[in-house]
Amino acid sequence: MNNVIPNTLRNGPDGRGRFGEFGGRFVAETLMPLILELETAYEAAKADPSFQAELDYYLKHYVGRPSPLWFAERLTRELGGAKVYFKRDELNHTGAHKINNCLGQILLARRMGKTRIIAETGAGQHGVATATVCALFGLPCTVYMGAVDVERQKPNVFRMKLLGAEVVPVSSGAATLKDAMNDAMRDWVANVNDTFYIIGTAAGPHPYPAMVRDFQCVIGVEAKAQMLEAEGRLPDVAVAAIGGGSNAIGLFHPFLDDASVRLIGVEAAGHGLDTDEHAASLSRGRPGVLHGNLTYLLQNDDGQILEAHSISAGLDYPGIGPEHSWLHDIGRVEYVAATDKEALAAFQLCTRTEGIIPALEPSHALAHVAKIAPTMGSEDIILMNLCGRGDKDIFAVAKHLGVEL
């Protein structure tokens, strides 16, 4: 029999958790049996219709999905080119896309009989989302957060505490997201029996990159159907910001096999790609191993990991999810960058023209949209993932604009 295997970019990772050469399971032996147990449990859950049904229930009634697709008309007019649509994941409960993944993982943790949840967080969005689902299901929650981020994201720290989570400030390294992840892994190694680690981005050891992607794909699946309904066709370009890359992979993955759709990921260029202060691991990094996966990393000539910088705490990470590394190398997704200044300008543009205060993370995506929309025709369509709202960022933005609150 002639078994025709469809030519798809969507069937990764392979049995070793690799997307091309990227991904894998680079963890200490103590964690390895846990990673394997998680993989088995996740595969079983995926195959169980009642798991998806339970997740769908919470996504609809608790998160408020589907999130709307919004034609940003005034912004479109102001930019003077392609029609710009926002996928409004900032309207989710807790104000960002992070909760899509947290719900999936906590339902899995419950299936596995785990009784304690840990997480890392950068901007605090993933920490808040994790603390939220822990409150919902009555599980104790410990969130590791870089001490620098604790300082610059005070509202989210307070939210997590209100939700009943213990927030542990991490002062090792540069005291940001990377260091928070190190300490979360250390906690997990020490509490292997009862603890489930909810990783917030599409990185880490297999099966996390695939699992987080699957839980975030609801973004792209909904957007695709909504776009067909609104315009009767797919967008010409889809744009998303990239830190670890979970909102971007969630938007892109359902479009990977649609060759007509250009996919653009926007990294944080910080003070500029040619300075030492940015978070652009694909544009300026090279492959290496950190936090359990082989992927593009910011590192020095000796293989020591460099500190990332971005105005956005959520993009301030020296690595990127392994599937993005692969999509970069095969050229399916273009990866560009936007600076702190460009993101700040886009933040204000969006607020002024659409009455939507975006988070600084999607402001990076919008900065790129603002660059390309004017170069495109009025019949062209750009779809952008507005993956978080900016309430948490107003203090940081005020500071950068020289305003005292």
Added chain:
Amino acid sequence: MSRIAGVFAALKAQGRAALIPFVEAYDPNRETSLTLLHGMAENGADIIEIGMPFTDPMADGPTIQAAGRRGLLAGASLHGVLGLVREFRRSNNHTPLVMMGYLNPILSYGVAKFCTDAAEAGIDGLIVVDLPTEEADLLLPDAAANGLDVIRLIAPTTSNERLPLVLAGSSGFVYYVSITGITGTRTASAADLARDIPRIRAVTDLPIAVGFGVRTPEQAAVVAQHADGAIVASALIETLNRENVAAVLRDVKALSEGINGARKEAA
């Protein structure tokens, strides 16, 4: 016979367990590390573990994290550490050296070139913390081609079914991580070891050394009664940081005496 196998064979003949102290390279500077390597060899160390600092040591507790940071500040690099080993080997050709570290600096150096250079410098074995057996094909061929032992970590979470898989391709000795946790925190009890060591013995003839949480001569003696070697790291780093090189060597000597006494009692 490799230097590591030779040491364990000789110790077995004497009915003794190995003392394996740890030096974090370049903590707080290169000269101190070189002095410690020589001093430990002269004060009862049978094998020495040399730590290659890494910015993100995920399996390590606060003590080794801090030591690694001091090492990196003092300019530690893989090239530098191999140079340090070369210098040590000029006057010590008998004490086996095991390099412990994380994968990324090795990847960055180039796996094949690293294995060639490490063997040439005088390294005998490698412990790569974040390279589990599932990913080890990345290192094993080059290590074997250069006669480097690849020492595997076994944890309390490693099931009996998994043990043979983890030990495939390993040589030198087996490193038993005696607690679920990071380095230098908890300590395994004699009862834990009496339960855990035999299940490893059942599947390998390699010597078994115990690390993570071994701090005092008394604890080292307990380990020596059950296993073939005791690895001591965080406690010595703390001594160095609090006191000085002489104090570390005093502790190494005491640990060595603890281990020697243990086997006599057991016999």
